[in-house]
Amino acid sequence: xxxxxxxxxxxxxxxxxxxxxxxxxxxxxxxxxxxxxxxxxxxxxxxxxxxxxxxxxxxxxxxxxxxxxxxxxxxxxxxxxxxxxxxxxxxxxxxxxxxxxxxxxxxxxxxxxxxxxxxxxxxxxxxxxxxxxxxxxxxxxxxxxxxxxxxxxxxxxxxxxxxxxxxxxxxxxxxxxxxxxxxxxxxxxxxxxxxxxxxxxxxxxxxxxxxxxxxxxxxxxxxxxxxxxxxxxxxxxxxxxxxxxxxxxxxxxxxxxxxxxxxxxxxxxxxxxxxxxxxxxxxxxxxxxxxxxxxxxxxxxxxxxxxxxxxxxxxxxxxxxxxxxxxxxxxxxxxxxxxxx
Ligand code: SF4
Numbered sequence: 001x002x003x004x005x006x007x008x009x010x011x012x013x014x015x016x017x018x019x020x021x022x023x024x025x026x027x028x029x030x031x032x033x034x035x036x037x038x039x040x041x042x043x044x045x046x047x048x049x050x051x052x053x054x055x056x057x058x059x060x061x062x063x064x065x066x067x068x069x070x071x072x073x074x075x076x077x078x079x080x081x082x083x084x085x086x087x088x089x090x091x092x093x094x095x096x097x098x099x100x101x102x103x104x105x106x107x108x109x110x111x112x113x114x115x116x117x118x119x120x121x122x123x124x125x126x127x128x129x130x131x132x133x134x135x136x137x138x139x140x141x142x143x144x145x146x147x148x149x150x151x152x153x154x155x156x157x158x159x160x161x162x163x164x165x166x167x168x169x170x171x172x173x174x175x176x177x178x179x180x181x182x183x184x185x186x187x188x189x190x191x192x193x194x195x196x197x198x199x200x201x202x203x204x205x206x207x208x209x210x211x212x213x214x215x216x217x218x219x220x221x222x223x224x225x226x227x228x229x230x231x232x233x234x235x236x237x238x239x240x241x242x243x244x245x246x247x248x249x250x251x252x253x254x255x256x257x258x259x260x261x262x263x264x265x266x267x268x269x270x271x272x273x274x275x276x277x278x279x280x281x282x283x284x285x286x287x288x289x290x291x292x293x294x295x296x297x298x299x300x301x302x303x304x305x306x307x308x309x310x311x312x313x314x315x316x317x318x319x320x321x322x323x324x325x326x327x328x329x330x331x332x333x334x335x336x337x338x339x340x341x
């Protein structure tokens with residue numbers, strides 16, 4: 001049986017390639033239950049770059065780890081929801097098929113390449129081993145493909161670097177190696193979790209450009225997880241903003257930057273320097289993100305929100321439909337929009 005063929009959708013699906021529906025993830029700790037992801041839904045289509053944006057602890061990485069099946073249970077439990085690849089529920093699949101799908105059709109790049117790569121093997125061996133296991137490649141085929149992949153992510157003298165260990169690469173080059181490994185099996189979806197956080201600004205721009213180029217070449221769906229608005233502005237087509245384990249705003253990137261529909265997004269935009277702000281003062285959001293073991297009642301953002309009214313503490317806002325392609329979980333989204341209108 002050709003497992004690779006079996007895992008490929010017979011044709012590009014009309015709907016999203018990957019869809020997360022009403023996902024709930026909790027961590028059961030000695031100090032109580034931490035509600036890390038609370039009813040999150042998002043989707044990404046072939047050829048699209050979708051960004052999950054939020055501060056650390058907002059639940060964005062946990063939701064991606066749930067998609068990849070790499071959460072440690074215990075303490076993490078997916079308590080509700082579905083993860084659909086080409087319409088098929090990944091969480092309901094037999095374990096073996098789920099593992100193959102996640103390795104081959106959905107790949108992930110992490111923030112810290114040094115810990116994600118095995119320090120005791122050369123990068124050439126690590127790439128080749130994956131091809132031998134998943135594709136049944138011979139030694140020479142795997143080596144040839146490993147050179148091709150390193151070349152593709154613009155590692156100079158790729159053939160000579162196969163015998164180097166991860167620590168012999170610079171931070172930016174290591175990130176390229178990890179992207180090469182993620183691409184080795186031609187994934188349809190690439191999830192990149194803070195892929196440029198540890199890098200300086202110039203290298204960060206190069207890695208983002210590389211991801212964008214590779215995505216365009218292969219029509220991959222790219223899910224970018226980041227706390228960095230600058231990164232999102234560079235490459236995202238669509239954005240979902242997360243706060244306290246929920247999506248509080250979702251919109252096409254250009255519209256979200258032009259006219260946010262949620263006070264938290266508005267606060268994020270006001271807290272970073274922009275060319276158009278012409279030296280005006282930056283305004284950080286007051287307060288701190290909530291402890292996920294004790295999420296405030298009603299709207300979780302209410303303790304930090306300048307728009308709040310009594311209803312905000314009493315009623316959790318649903319994700320109101322603000323237009324054909326955007327939503328805001330704020331009772332007073334119209335006021336926020338009007339402020340920027
Ligand atoms: Fe602020 Fe209320 Fe909107 Fe929450 S629902 S973001 S507290 S105005």
